Amino acid sequence: MGGESTTDTAPRGSGATTGPAGSRTGQRLSGLVVALGLVLFLGGFVWGAVVYQPYTVPTDSMTPTVGAGDRILAERVDGTDVRRGDVVVFRDATWADSPMVKRVVAVGGDTVSCCQDGKLKVNGKEMDEPYLPSGTAAESSHFAGVTVPEGRLFLLGDERRTSLDSTAHLTDAAGGTVARSAVDARVEAVVWPLDGMLPRPSGFAELGALSPPGPLRLVLGAVAAGVVLILAGAAYGPVAQRAARSRARTGSDGVR
Template sequence: MQWRRAVGRWRDAAWVLAPLGLTLLVGTIVYTLSNYKMATVMGDSMRPTYRQGDRLFIDRIDASEIRRGDVLLIEAPEHTQLGPLLRRVIGMGGDHVAGEGNRVSVNGKLVNEPYVTDRAENLTVGPYDMTVPDGRLFLLGDHRDNSNDSRFHLSEQSGSVAASGVQGRVLEDSTVPTVLATLGGLGIVLTLAGLGGYAVGRRARQPLPPAAPWPVA
C-alpha cells in the first residue's frame, strides 16, 4: 500500500516536473543560441592569451557595445577573406593611435598590455601614427610577432576594420557558461524524472493478470 501511495505521488509530481524540465531545457537552449556562440581558435595570433584549439564562448554584441581591450570575433575582409578573425580592440573611432615595434599608445598614453609577452622591439614593424576613422576599429593580436593585424594594412583606412563586422566578444569569465550548463542539466534531470513518473504511474495502474488456476488431479 505504501508503495502504491509513493508511486501515486511521483505520478502526480510528473505532471509538474516534465513540463517544467522541458520549459527550462528549451528556454536555456533558445537563450544560449540567441545570445552566444562557440568558436575554436585556429591560429597563434592571440597567443598566449588564447592558443590554437581553444574553445571560446562568444557573447553576441553589436558595434555599440564594443570597448577598448575587448577580444572580438570579427569579419575583417580588409585583412583577410578566410573568415572571421580573433583580435583585440586597441583603438576606436576618433582615437589617436601611435606605435613602433610591439609598443602602442592611445590618445598619448602608453597602453599597459600584460598579455603581450613578445619583446617590445620588433624590427619588422615600422612606426605608425594615425586617427581611427569613425565607425571603425584598430585591432592587434596579442602575439605581436605573429599577427596579421592593423599594423600591416595602414595604407587603407589607416589599417582599421569596420565595427559593423563584429560577431561577438570573447567571454573571459566562466560564470555565464557555467550557469547556462547548470540550468540545461537541471532541465534534463527534471524532464527525465517526470517521464519516469509517467511510466511508473501508468504501469502501476495496469491490472494484475489473473492468477493461474491450481491444477486438478
C-alpha cells in the same frame, strides 16, 4: 476470533489508503519536475544557439588567449556595442575572405601608438596588457600615433610578432582600421580545450567602461539545472518502488 479481526483490518487501514494516494501524488510531482527540467535544458540550448556562434580559430595570432585550432563561443553583438579590450570576430574583404579574431585596442577618436617603453599607448596612457606573451609588445611592429576615425576600430593580435592585424594595413586607405559594422561577434569563452571564460581586459578600464559579460553563465546554469531536475524526477520511480517494498516487508513482519 477477536484477534483475527484485528489482524485483518490493520494492514488494510495502513496500506490501502495512504500508499496509492501518496504514490499518485509523487508521480505527479515527479512528472512536473521532469517537465521543468526539460524546459530549462532545451530552453538553455535554444537560448545559447540564438545568442552565441561557435568558431574555430585557424591561426596562433591570438595566443596565449586563444590558440590555433581552439573552439570559441562568441556572442552575436552589434558593432556599435564593441569597446576597448574586446576580442572580436569580424570580416573585412581587404584583410581576408574569412572571419578573423583580433583584440580591439582603440575605437573612434582614440590615438594609438606602439611601443614606447615596450608598451602600447592609447590616448597618451600606457596600457597594462597581462594577456600578452612575455616580450610581445616590445618585439611587435613600432608605429607612430594613429588617430582612429569615428565608427572604426584599431585591432591587434595578442601574439604581435606574427599577427597580421591593423599594423599590417597602416598604408591602406583606412589606415589599418576596420569599420564597426564589420564585427559579427564578441568572443566570450574558449570551449575546446576547456579554458573557460576569457579574462577581463582590466588594463583598458581607465579609458572607459568595459563590455558587460554576456549571458553564457546563465545559459550553462539553465542547462545544468535542467539535467539535475530531469535526473531527480526520473529517479523518483525506482526510489518509490524500493520504499514501497521496504514498507511491505516491514508490515509483513509486524503481522507475523
